[in-house]
Amino acid sequence: MKDRLDSIDWKILGELQCNGRMTNVELAKRVGISAPPCLRRVRTLEENGVIEGYRTLLNANALGYQLIAFAYVGLSSQGEAELQAFQKSVKSWDIVRECYLLSGDVDFILKCVAKDLQSFQSFIVNELTAADHVESIRTSLTISKVKDEPRVPIE
Numbered sequence: 044m045k046d047r048l049d050s051i052d053w054k055i056l057g058e059l060q061c062n063g064r065m066t067n068v069e070l071a072k073r074v075g076i077s078a079p080p081c082l083r084r085v086r087t088l089e090e091n092g093v094i095e096g097y098r099t100l101l102n103a104n105a106l107g108y109q110l111i112a113f114a115y116v117g118l119s120s121q122g123e124a125e126l127q128a129f130q131k132s133v134k135s136w137d138i139v140r141e142c143y144l145l146s147g148d149v150d151f152i153l154k155c156v157a158k159d160l161q162s163f164q165s166f167i168v169n170e171l172t173a174a175d176h177v178e179s180i181r182t183s184l185t186i187s188k189v190k191d192e193p194r195v196p197i198e
Contacts, residue, residue: 044091051076053197055084056093060194063097100193103156110157110184114171115149117179125176126150132174138166149181160184 048056054074058065065073071081088094103111118125126144133142133153141154153171157163163182171180 044093048093052084052088052093055081055088056195057197059085059094060197107158108156109159110155110163111188112155112157112163112185113183114153114155114167115181115183116151116153116171116177117148118150118176119178120176121150128175129177132170136166136170138163138170149179 051074055070058070058073067082067085068078070085071078074081076084085094116129118129129151130142130144133139133151138155138157139153140156143152144150145152155163155166157166163184167180167182171177
């Protein structure tokens with residue numbers, strides 16, 4: 044799909060990443076085309092899966108979620124059934140905001156957002172350690188946020 048995008052498509056993507064609530068008229072003005080073809084292009088980008096959706100970014104701290112932590116999980120087996128079972132569990136845990144299957148020493152990294160250390164510990168003890176096939180868990184608590192850039196680096 045990347046090869047089929049032209050400079051206008053890239054401008055549209057860059058603008059929408061900065062402000063997904065912008066009107067189509069404003070977007071069209073910013074990228075230098077009229078509104079109807081701009082809307083067609085946006086819809087095509089959505090239909091082709093380039094634009095996955097639109098979200099509002101919330102300030103976790105302002106909402107009482109004071110802790111961001113990472114859990115590094117090793118499974119006892121990396122068979123397809125075990126991986127699928129763990130991934131299903133992860134999808135049911137609200138505290139886990141992101142999860143990646145990794146290569147190397149650990150199988151998964153989980154980014155967790157919790158109200159406090161006690162709720163994160165409760166998750167580790169009651170949910171994560173109880174999950175099938177979990178063999179090892181290491182955790183890291185964040186001290187401060189250095190960079191949080193949810194946008195894709197468009198050149």
